[in-house]
Amino acid sequence: MKKIIFAGSTGSGKTTLCQWLHGEKIAYKKTQAVENFDQAIDTPGECIENRYLYKMLLVSSVDADVIGLVQDCTKEDSYFPPAFATVFAKPVIGVVTKVELAKSQEEIEQARAHLAAAGVEQVFEVSTIENVGVDALRDYLEE
Ligand SMILES: Nc1nc2c(ncn2[C@@H]2O[C@H](COP(=O)(O)OP(=O)(O)O)[C@@H](O)[C@H]2O)c(=O)[nH]1
Numbered sequence: 690m691k692k693i694i695f696a697g698s699t700g701s702g703k704t705t706l707c708q709w710l711h712g713e714k715i716a717y718k719k720t721q722a723v724e725n726f727d728q729a730i731d732t733p734g735e736c737i738e739n740r741y742l743y744k745m746l747l748v749s750s751v752d753a754d755v756i757g758l759v760q761d762c763t764k765e766d767s768y769f770p771p772a773f774a775t776v777f778a779k780p781v782i783g784v785v786t787k788v789e790l791a792k793s794q795e796e797i798e799q800a801r802a803h804l805a806a807a808g809v810e811q812v813f814e815v816s817t818i819e820n821v822g823v824d825a826l827r828d829y830l831e832e
């Protein structure tokens with residue numbers, strides 16, 4: 690199984706994805722530091738919200754096989770700079786989260802567009818809470 694490192698703004702659903710991937714009870718907990726799981730690496734939102742912390746993300750990504758950029762579809766803005774994926778010398782995928790909360794298909798398309806601009810090679814649309822799309826993500830990681 691590929692090990693994935695999640696990066697994305699605070700509240701985008703990174704920790705919940707880690708809990709889901711590991712069959713843990715979904716419980717909210719603010720991520721204060723880079724956290725190592727068996728199959729995933731969780732990072733605080735600050736890593737992407739502050740440019741000077743990009744380096745922390747890069748260093749942490751060394752132990753991962755794939756980078757997952759996480760974009761909440763209920764948020765209009767994105768912190769990912771254009772072509773951000775190119776800083777990692779590894780495959781970079783996008784994960785659009787909270788799709789069950791999208792008020793329209795447009796919100797999901799906008800999230801996809803943010804991730805495409807960041808240069809991801811593939812996008813998964815998921816709702817961890819409603820169990821939508823997460824199996825496709827797991828299949829990709831198990832490939
Ligand atoms: N409705 C909904 N809420 C979600 C989903 N994924 C995460 N959340 C909620 O969003 C909040 C932030 O999630 P968290 O995983 O801690 O985000 P992180 O800051 O990126 O680690 C929590 O209250 C989660 O329960 C989802 O797919 N749907």
Ligand SMILES: [Mg+2]
Pocket residue numbers: 703704705718719720731732733734
């Ligand atoms: Mg977190």
